[in-house]
Amino acid sequence: MKLLEPGSELDGFVVEECIHHGSMAHIYRVHYANGAPDPGFPLAMKVPRMAEGDGAENIVSFEVEHQILQALSGPHVPRFVAAGDLERLPYLVMEYVPGRTLEHWLEQPESTPIEEVVALGVALAHAVHSLHQQNTVHLDLKPANVLVRDDGRVLLLDFGLSCHAHYPDLLAEELRRAVGSPAWMAPEQVVGVRGDPRSDVFAIGVMLYQLLTRELPFGEPVTAGGLRQRLWMEPPPPRRYRPELPAWLQEVVLRCLAPEAAQRYPSAAHLAFDLQHPQQVRMSARGERRHGAGAWFLFKRWVRAAGLHYQPSPLPERQIAEVPIVLVAVPHQDVSDATLYSLREAAARSLGTRPGARLACVTVISPGATSSVSERDSETSVHRRYLTQLRLWAQPLERPGHQTSCHVLESGDVAQALIDYARGNRVSVIVMGAATHGLKTQRFIATVPIKVAMDAPCTVILVKQTLPFEQLATPMEEKVRG
Numbered sequence: 449m450k451l452l453e454p455g456s457e458l459d460g461f462v463v464e465e466c467i468h469h470g471s472m473a474h475i476y477r478v479h480y481a482n483g484a485p486d487p488g489f490p491l492a493m494k495v496p497r498m499a500e501g502d503g504a505e506n507i508v509s510f511e512v513e514h515q516i517l518q519a520l521s522g523p524h525v526p527r528f529v530a531a532g533d534l535e536r537l538p539y540l541v542m543e544y545v546p547g548r549t550l551e552h553w554l555e556q557p558e559s560t561p562i563e564e565v566v567a568l569g570v571a572l573a574h575a576v577h578s579l580h581q582q583n584t585v586h587l588d589l590k591p592a593n594v595l596v597r598d599d600g601r602v603l604l605l606d607f608g609l610s611c612h613a614h615y616p617d618l619l620a621e622e623l624r625r626a627v628g629s630p631a632w633m634a635p636e637q638v639v640g641v642r643g644d645p646r647s648d649v650f651a652i653g654v655m656l657y658q659l660l661t662r663e664l665p666f667g668e669p670v671t672a673g674g675l676r677q678r679l680w681m682e683p684p685p686p687r688r689y690r691p692e693l694p695a696w697l698q699e700v701v702l703r704c705l706a707p708e709a710a711q712r713y714p715s716a717a718h719l720a721f722d723l724q725h726p727q728q729v730r731m732s733a734r735g736e737r738r739h740g741a742g743a744w745f746l747f748k749r750w751v752r753a754a755g756l757h758y759q760p761s762p763l764p765e766r767q768i769a770e771v772p773i774v775l776v777a778v779p780h781q782d783v784s785d786a787t788l789y790s791l792r793e794a795a796a797r798s799l800g801t802r803p804g805a806r807l808a809c810v811t812v813i814s815p816g817a818t819s820s821v822s823e824r825d826s827e828t829s830v831h832r833r834y835l836t837q838l839r840l841w842a843q844p845l846e847r848p849g850h851q852t853s854c855h856v857l858e859s860g861d862v863a864q865a866l867i868d869y870a871r872g873n874r875v876s877v878i879v880m881g882a883a884t885h886g887l888k889t890q891r892f893i894a895t896v897p898i899k900v901a902m903d904a905p906c907t908v909i910l911v912k913q914t915l916p917f918e919q920l921a922t923p924m925e926e927k928v929r930g
Contacts, residue, residue, distance in 0.1 A: 451466055451474060452466070452474075452476060452495065457481055458478075458493075458532070458537070458539070459530070459532060460480060460481050460484055461478040461479070461480060461481065461491070461493060461530075461541060462478060462479050462480070462481050463476050463478055463493070464476060464477035464478060464479065465477055467492070470497075471497070472496060472497055472505070472506045472509060472608065473494050473495060473496045473497055473506070473510075473608075474494075474495050474497065475492055475493065475494050475495075476492065476493045476495070477490070477491070477492060477493075477544060478491050478492065478493045478541065479491060487529065489527070489543050489544070490543070490544040490546075491529060491541055491542070491543065491544055492526075492541070492542055492543070492544035493539050493540070493541050494513075494539060494540045494541075494542070495537070495538070495539045496509070496510040496538055496539075498538075505619070505627065507534070507538070508618050508619055509608030509609055509619070510534075510538050510540070510608065511534070511618055512607065512608055512609070512610060512618050512619060513540060513606070513607045513608040513610070514531050514538075514540060515612070515615050515618075516584060516607045516610050516612045516615065517540065517542065517607055519582070519584070519612060519614070519615075520579070520582055520584060520607075521582070522578050522582075523578075523601055523603075524574075524575035524578045524579065524601070524602060524603055524604055525579070525603065525604055525607075526542040526543040526544070526545055526603065526605070527542060527543040528540070528542055529541040529542055529543070545595060545597060545603050546597075546598065547595045547596050547597045547598060547603065548595070548596055549591055549592050549593070549594055549595050549596070549605075550568070550591035550592075550594045550596065550655060550659070551591045551592055552596075553568070553591075553659055554591055554658060554659065554662065559660070559662065559690065560659045560660070562660070562692075562693065562694070562697065565656060565659045565660055566697070566723050567600070568596065568602075568659065569652065569656050569659075569719075569720075569723050570720045570723045570724055571596065571600055571601060571602040572594055572602050572652055572655070573652060573716040573717070573719045573720035573723065574602070574716070574717075574720055574874060575594075575601070575602040575603070575604055576589070576604070576645075576648050576649075576652065576716040577715060577716040577717045577720065577768070577874055579604060579648075580645040580648070580715065580716060580764040580765070580767075580768050581764075581765055581768065582765070583612060583613040583614055583763055583764050583765045584607070584610055584611070584612045584613075584764065585610060585611050585642070585643055585644065585645050585647060585648055585764055586604060586607065586609075586610050586648050586651075587609050587610055587611055587627075587628055587637065587642060587647060587648070588606060588608070588609040588610070588628055588629055588632075589604070589632060589648055589651035589652065589655070590629045590631070590632045590651065590655070591655060591658070592605075592606075593605045593606045594655070609627055609628055611642045611643045613643065613763045613764060613765070617642060617643070619642070620640075620642055627642075630668060630669050630670070630674075630675055631654065631664050631666065631667070631668045631669075632650075632651045632654045632655070633651075633675065633678075634646070634647035634648075634650035634651065634678075634709070635650070635678050635679045635707050635708075635709075636709055638675045638676055638678065638679065639676075639679075643764070644709055644767075645715065645716070645764040645767060645768060646709040646710075646712045646713070646714070646715075647709070648716065649704050649712050649713050649715075649716055649719055650704060650705060650709075650712060652704055652716065652719065653665075653701055653702075653703075653704025653705040653712075654666075654704075654705065656700075656701045656704065657683065657686060657701050657705070660686050660689075660690060660693060660697070660701070661686050661689040661690055662689075663684075663689060665683030665684070665705055666678045666681065666683060678707065679707050680707060680752070681707075682740060682741040683702070683705055683740075684739075684740050685698055685702070685734070685737045685738055685739070685740070686698050686701055686702075687737070687738050688738055688739065688740070691738070694726065695731065695735040695736050696722075696726045696727075696729040696731065696735060697726070698734070698735050698736075698737070699729055699730075699731055699732065699734060699735030700719070700722050700723060700729060702734050702735075704719065714767075714768070714770075714771035714804035715767075715768040715771050715804075717768070717773055717873075717874035717876075718771065718773065718804070718806060720873070720874060721773060721806065721808075721873050721874075724872070724873065725853060725855070728851075728853035730851060769876070770802050770804070770805075771802060771803075771804035771805050771806070772798070772799075772802075772805055772806075772876035772877055773805075773806045773808060773873060773874060773875045773876050773877075774795060774798045774799055774805065774806065774807050774808070774875070774876065774877045774878075774879060775808045775810055775866070775869065775870055775873075775875045775877070775878045775879065776791055776792075776794075776795040776798075776807065776808070776809050776810070776878075776879040776880070777791075777810055777811075777812070777866055777878065777879070777880035777881075777900075778791060778809055778810065778811050778838060778841060779811070779881065780811045780812075780813060780834055780837065783881070784913060786913040786914065787881045787911075787913040788841060789913075789914070790881070790911050790912070790913045790914050791879060791880070791881055791911055792841070792844060792845060793914070794879050794909060794911040795807060795809075795845055795879050796844075796845055798877050798879055798909065799845070799847075799850055802849075803848075803849030803850070804849065804850075805849075805850055806850065806851045806852075806853070807842070807845060807850060807851070807852045807853070808852075808853050808854075808855060808869075808873065808875070809838050809839075809841070809842045809845075809852065809853070809854045809855070810854075810855045810856075810857060810866065810869060811834055811837075811838050811854075811855075811856050811857070812856075812857045812858070812859055812862045812865045812866065813830075813831075813834055813856060813857070813858055814858070814859070814860055815858055815859070815860055831856050831858075834856045835854055835856050838854040838855075838856065839854050842854055855869070857869065862896045863896045863899035863900050863903075864899075866878065866880070866896075866900050866904075867899075867900060867903050867904055867905070870904055870905060870906055871905045875905075875906050876906055876907065877906060877907045877908075877909060878900060878904055878906060878907070878908045878909065879909045879911060880896075880897055880900065880908070880909075880910060880911065881897065881910070881911055881912075881913070882897055882910040882911060882912045882913075897910050
């Protein structure tokens with residue numbers, strides 16, 4: 449198929465220059481013809497390649513993207529505008545968003561600074577989590593499909609190989625083989641299992657590995673046998689290429705690249721959490737490793753992979769709902785033992801028995817708690833004291849399969865600090881006392897729980913204190929009276 453000529457008109461759109469020549473499609477800048485309403489944002493037109501020799505997946509992926517793009521919303525996907533007739537000339541018109549793809553960072557001669565890689569990883573994980581919340585798994589995440597806006601947010605591109613839980617999976621039905629970009633494809637995709645959100649976590653891990661080392665963890669295989677090696681192979685540790693990398697970051701990257709989906713992060717939100725809170729990363733021996741795994745380890749992996757059967761995952765939305773990030777707000781003053789007890793019980797119920805759920809215990813202290821100290825180390829000791837108290841309170845909540853972390857925030861606005869924390873860490877549930885700070889004034893001003901409940905980006909559970917201590921005392925009081 450010939451390229452569209454600049455200045456030509458198609459269904460009310462005027463074609464400008466071609467801005468991308470891809471293996472499956474061409475992308476043009478376009479604008480509405482005279483007289484059409486201005487949408488308020490620039491436009492791009494995507495036209496699939498249909499020349500002789502092009503695969504059937506080009507048309508199938510066009511149908512998939514047409515189907516899925518209309519169902520997506522939010523700041524991490526381009527807005528859908530229009531689509532062309534498949535029998536005449538198929539095309540998709542969508543929002544054009546300026547920015548740079550991750551390829552820009554990989555093309556730089558010098559290694560990307562670690563802090564910058566971490567920031568990119570957090571933005572990418574948040575974008576992917578937003579996609580999963582809409583029951584869509586991308587399945588073709590790679591540097592060319594990750595656009596970083598000028599404000600640092602990530603926009604995901606090219607949904608032609610994606611899977612939406614509420615629509616037929618045309619690629620699985622019509623092509624019946626592994627589909628994706630080999631270097632970034634997850635092991636379960638290799639054997640034909642689609643729709644698991646943890647496949648996208650694997651792809652994020654590959655891109656983090658690339659950004660840190662300028663190497664691909666599994667190379668660029670071109671054969672089915674080469675692809676299957678990732679079912680049991682262990683990639684070289686990133687610290688082999690870049691010794692100055694912190695052990696916690698290697699731990700995070702290699703966890704993303706685990707061959708079994710259950711061994712990776714249970715959701716992209718959990719990955720972003722660890723990237724934002726390195727001190728809370730649960731370490732293992734792989735974080736410190738500088739050399740590849742031994743032959744015996746790889747042999748055991750190979751044997752295990754030979755008998756492994758990958759299972760299709762449930763709805764992405766349901767799967768990530770099973771591994772929530774739960775924030776429990778623990779007051780550090782003006783709080784009764786009964787309230788602390790009730791908060792702990794409510795947090796335990798919110799976590800349930802779901803393996804992979806994460807509990808973030810948060811205390812907000814006022815600036816005045818540290819402003820009176822004269823030395824920095826004294827200020828640190830204040831934070832350490834509150835952190836120790838928080839960890840002691842959280843000890844009964846430590847259970848196998850769950851991860852618990854403790855955080856002390858400093859702010860003069862407790863409610864806003866909790867809301868910002870919840871929003872920045874993609875918290876699913878906030879658990880807090882129905883009456884926390886300011887017990888004596890709650891009748892006259894808007895309390896912290898009310899402010900949080902009004903503005904929080906997630907579910908808020910307000911806990912009224914139970915009376916375990918009074919109930920325990922009741923038999924003794926009756927005995928004294930008797």
